[in-house]
Amino acid sequence: MGRMSRSELNAEIARLKTRIAELENDIAELDKDSGSAGRETETETETELGLEEYIRYGRQMLVPEIGKPGQLALKKTKVLVVGAGGLGCPALTYLAGAGFGTIGMVDEDTVSLSNLPRQTVYSGSSIGMLKVDAAVEVLRSRNENVKYVCYPVAVRHDNVFDIVRQYDIVLDCTDTAMTRYLLGDATRLLGKPLISASALRTEAQIVVLNVGPDGPCYRCLFPKPPQHVDACSDAGIIGPVVAVAGTVQALEAMKVALGQIPTGQQRTMTLFSGIHGPTWRSVRIRGWQRSCIVCGDRATVSEWDITSGKYDYSEFCGIPDGYPDINSSHSISVKELERRIKSPHVLLDVRDRTQYGICNLPGSINVPLSELLGYDHPAALCSIADRVKAEAVPVFVICRFGNDSRTAVQLLRSSHRIGRVFDVTGGLDMWTEHVDSSFPRY
Ligand SMILES: Nc1ncnc2c1ncn2[C@@H]1O[C@H](COP(=O)(O)OP(=O)(O)OP(=O)(O)O)[C@@H](O)[C@H]1O
Numbered sequence: 001m002g003r004m005s006r007s008e009l010n011a012e013i014a015r016l017k018t019r020i021a022e023l024e025n026d027i028a029e030l031d032k033d034s035g036s037a038g039r040e041t042e043t044e045t046e047t048e049l050g051l052e053e054y055i056r057y058g059r060q061m062l063v064p065e066i067g068k069p070g071q072l073a074l075k076k077t078k079v080l081v082v083g084a085g086g087l088g089c090p091a092l093t094y095l096a097g098a099g100f101g102t103i104g105m106v107d108e109d110t111v112s113l114s115n116l117p118r119q120t121v122y123s124g125s126s127i128g129m130l131k132v133d134a135a136v137e138v139l140r141s142r143n144e145n146v147k148y149v150c151y152p153v154a155v156r157h158d159n160v161f162d163i164v165r166q167y168d169i170v171l172d173c174t175d176t177a178m179t180r181y182l183l184g185d186a187t188r189l190l191g192k193p194l195i196s197a198s199a200l201r202t203e204a205q206i207v208v209l210n211v212g213p214d215g216p217c218y219r220c221l222f223p224k225p226p227q228h229v230d231a232c233s234d235a236g237i238i239g240p241v242v243a244v245a246g247t248v249q250a251l252e253a254m255k256v257a258l259g260q261i262p263t264g265q266q267r268t269m270t271l272f273s274g275i276h277g278p279t280w281r282s283v284r285i286r287g288w289q290r291s292c293i294v295c296g297d298r299a300t301v302s303e304w305d306i307t308s309g310k311y312d313y314s315e316f317c318g319i320p321d322g323y324p325d326i327n328s329s330h331s332i333s334v335k336e337l338e339r340r341i342k343s344p345h346v347l348l349d350v351r352d353r354t355q356y357g358i359c360n361l362p363g364s365i366n367v368p369l370s371e372l373l374g375y376d377h378p379a380a381l382c383s384i385a386d387r388v389k390a391e392a393v394p395v396f397v398i399c400r401f402g403n404d405s406r407t408a409v410q411l412l413r414s415s416h417r418i419g420r421v422f423d424v425t426g427g428l429d430m431w432t433e434h435v436d437s438s439f440p441r442y
């Protein structure tokens, strides 16, 4: 047979689409028949799967741990995924595939280019769309038996209870300490199992919380927020690493829905290391804590404290950012930098070496902030100080977004006693915006 022309191919596609629609109609009719027959007798009311579902979930039902009762249990379960990013995308994919009855998804963000390497539900044409809208389109095309509910908002203290209350299991697929504590507290107070995960660089961790008689809540496990948490957008993340964690979250949600609740010795946190050390580790975690301020003997944080805003999550997590304010006479704009680098100067880039290696301004010197903050004066800094003193040249400090550079400027002015040090406001991001659009953003 010769090669088909474009119009013949289009005609063939249209014919196949019609045929698919006809077959889907036939299946719907069969389901309706079997459904109405089922309603006639008492025993058959337990048969709640349509014929299409037997085919769709057959492979999964063959697994003895699931079987038909397991499939029906999944169908009855409402699961909520908070965050449709790196963790949320694989989690949503497998939850929808597994046949959970209802899947809620919460995210106010839109899809951006830098999401595509690891947020596999989205494609180039999703860029700019709300993540929940783009995700539901794809998930529905893969399994329309599921009822999807989209919340194009961020969970906050004043909406978290209303949303979470409607679900049986919650997956935390977000990326900030504040949201983790908020979701941890709300799920604990509502008695909902929480499957929490996080991933950064090459590492990921997954833990099932609020289950069993002595299971801990997020706060029982982590009573204090971490001093400093890097975001993936700063520290980096590898797609398959976060995908592993999101996929394990979906599996844990299935287990909880099937009634497989870890207790005692089995209560563990799963650690995955993508490159270094043992790939998988399972560490035992502490159980419920008497001293927990949310679920302990003398708990002090109630639903009302949270919804009313009385309990302040940003204060607890140590936000706002903690970067120093820089006197306006000690900072310059990127436009001014463009002009002033034509005269002798030192341009100090305080990003870490990996980021500096991605892109940098010609003639800049790289001394990472972490080294400046160290006790020893780095050799590079000593030579800068000498040069600044000998030649009386100014130092312009730059970083990615103009935050770390503020800390560096304050440090150089106070501890290192270098006088003419200026912060470049907005950092390299502003440089691309206002000076050189060909300088890479990442
Ligand atoms: N309070 C919240 N409520 C709902 N979704 C949230 C909340 N906080 C964060 N998220 C969402 O969780 C997802 C986390 O995804 P991920 O860690 O992959 O980061 P990202 O923001 O998509 O990408 P990047 O951090 O690299 O820019 C994001 O889509 C984000 O919008």
Ligand SMILES: [Zn+2]
Residues within 6 Å of the ligand: 188, 216, 217, 218, 219, 220, 221, 289, 292, 293, 294, 295, 296
């Ligand atoms: Zn607790």
